[in-house]
Amino acid sequence: MDIKESKILKEKLYEKDYPCGLRAYVMPKPGYDKKFAMFGTHFGSINNDFIHPETKERIKVPDGVAHFLEHKVFAQKDGSAMDMFAEMGSSSNAYTTFTHTAYLFSCTEGFTDSFRLLLKFVQNPYITDESVANEKGIIGQEIRMYEDDADWQLYFNFLNCMYNDNTVKIDTAGTVETIAPIDRTLLYNCFNTFYDPSNMVVFVVGDVNPDDVFKVVEESVDVNKAPLEIKQFFKDEAPEVNHSRKEVAFEVALPMFMYGFKAEPKYEDIIKEEIAVNIAFEMLCGKSSRLYQELYENGLITSPIGMDITFEREYAFIGLVGESEKPDEAIAKIKEEINKMKHSEINAEEFERIRKRLTGDYIRQFNSVDKIAHIFMANIMRNVNMLDYAEEYNNVTKEDVKKALDKYFNMKYEATSIVKPL
């Protein structure tokens, strides 16, 4: 067992890596009522082309399979796992991203029983043709809900601008058409490939004893089995963007924009570069920036600008999201400011103030077990440990910010997505 301690955060993380390839982590939070557990697999919407480990057959799956499987894993021989959690007074859920699927529950009482259930149900789905058909209706409505969600449209149109071939540009849930041919066999093929312990991570946070947690893991997972080797295929992605702009009309009140840059997922130091971009964003258009003040006073912006830094192993981009009466004018101002920043010195005092604030924001995340769990899982799935940020917030320099500006704010790879009123 490995113990990692952060002096700044006053938090400890216990880790155990098993021969089967499973990694389990526990972060004790004494005094908290809520306990939160997650069981995740490296199977997201971008994992759509692979070799079946037993039949050695190459399988290409339609869009939306990982998400569909997420829904169906809850189906067990003796009922729905979701109902079983509810019966124990626990609240369960799951989500699918581009890179992973995670199952989770939280509870204030009876943690061990719920935790056993989590580990058991994710390894034992009971999928029938009938239940697959039924689920198509439910997921169909989930897809329809997102079709009416302007933020979602803005985001996917942006990804569509960025990417030529990378499947990240496709909605994780697929479309009503792509999920139509999904059947039981296909779901089991994916399950048997990607839900192997070697491809999975367990994380628990709350007022728990790490030894007890690991004991349950060892009783519930075949920790000594041989790890599976998963062979996958990914399309090559050119560094250039697919389109530089996409604009759609939608049932919204005010135009929305997402503006940003595509980058290659080649990092020198993924955490430090992410922090540097974050500081650059804050200096550029954060609430304490000159530009934000100017945009606000000129009526080009009425609410804070959102910042998206996506540094995955398979793709990378950064973007700014906002609402504006005149999105193109707002974007033009942002571009102008980026160029100005690139050609001038970073103000040391401003850098220091923002660095401290972001450090405070980071520490604050450790207030909530929900936040810890979600952030931990998203990070560990890209081989980053969220505790490692603490040190990097201290190490980052204004030279790093300067470097990040040159590397990631590259006008050659810019794209704009606009959603405007009908």
Next chain:
Amino acid sequence: MKIKDGVRAKLIKSGKYKTNMLGVFFSTPLTKDDVSKNALVPAILRRGTKNYPTMRDISIELEKMYGAKFDCSVSKKGENQILKFYAEFVNDKYLEESVTDKIVDMMKDIIFNPLLENDGFKVDYLAQEKVKLKNIIESRKNDKVQYALERCYELMAENEPYSLCEYGDIAGLDRATNKDVFEAYKNMINNFAVDIVMIGDVSDDEFNKIVDSFGFAPRNAAKITTVTRIIPEKVKNVAEEFDINQGKLSLAFRTNIEPNTKEYYEMMVYNGILGGGVQSKLFQNVREKNSLAYYAFSRLDKYKGVMGISSGIEFKNYQKAYDTILEQIKDMEDGKITDYEYETTLKTLKNSLSSMKDEQGALLEFYYGQELISSEETIDELIDKLTKVTIKDVVEVSKNVKLDTVYFMKGKEEA
């Protein structure tokens, strides 16, 4: 806890968080005449003070306080408009210097010391904040799931203050003069009911000092409005067309049940069994069994005595979804409630209420809500009362649930 007339304070002590939270809430009954002017007050106060004349100055100052957070908001609880000023800041014990005093000073500066010109607010700021509030009002429809239920309530309460949007309305914002807004501001400071709520690692003494330092004078604040008993004579049906892909079906019911009464606890359990969670009748029947929707839930507004149901469906499934929902209501009345549904609901309620103890923001809202209805009840006491509610009580309380309005947000092609 009452400090003086119209001024209350509440401290919730806990050492487990890395931050402390402080909220100053002003409340007043919602009225058509004042709602827009009141909404402009926090919007304009956060723009600048005599000491920190721009938002940027305020943000820079907050960043210096180890990234303390400060913001304002406008909301409604039942027929009351709530203006909230709140801060979240790192617990002094993690720092070499105290931020608590600094952030309290900053809050006081924002509330009591606004940037003025010619005896009124800065003209530019007022104009900009009017545009901002209009944007917020018009953008409500962007979130269709939320908007469909809000719109349903609005139609139900057509002639009641409850139908007013907490941010006011376009005409009211246009009409509001600088003088009007300044008067609304003075009214807030001198006449609105005030609650100061704090959560964190703070002693009684320290808290009392903070409360005193705000120096609110006693006031004869308007009483918060409670449930107005209305029994719908006939069901109102409204459908509206939008350019959308999924229909949103919302139903509004009157319960006429006051918070703090025995019936209210019964209603909470009723709502849980009907549509609060995966074990509920709506989730199980509308979603799992009939595959009609991805989401289907019910929700109470305890300050108004109403319940709403909402679900996203195919346009063509309107009738089937409507019938399925009403069947669940009928089953509740007929006492068709299984032990599983009842017990699981109690556990679900208990879990979600206990979980709130870990979330500072949720706790702040909960305890302010309790203050508002003059209740000293803690989360544990609330849980205790809920566990005493029986299936028989739930069936009995179901008689109060009366359908008032059905709203369908439908597609443009649909006839």
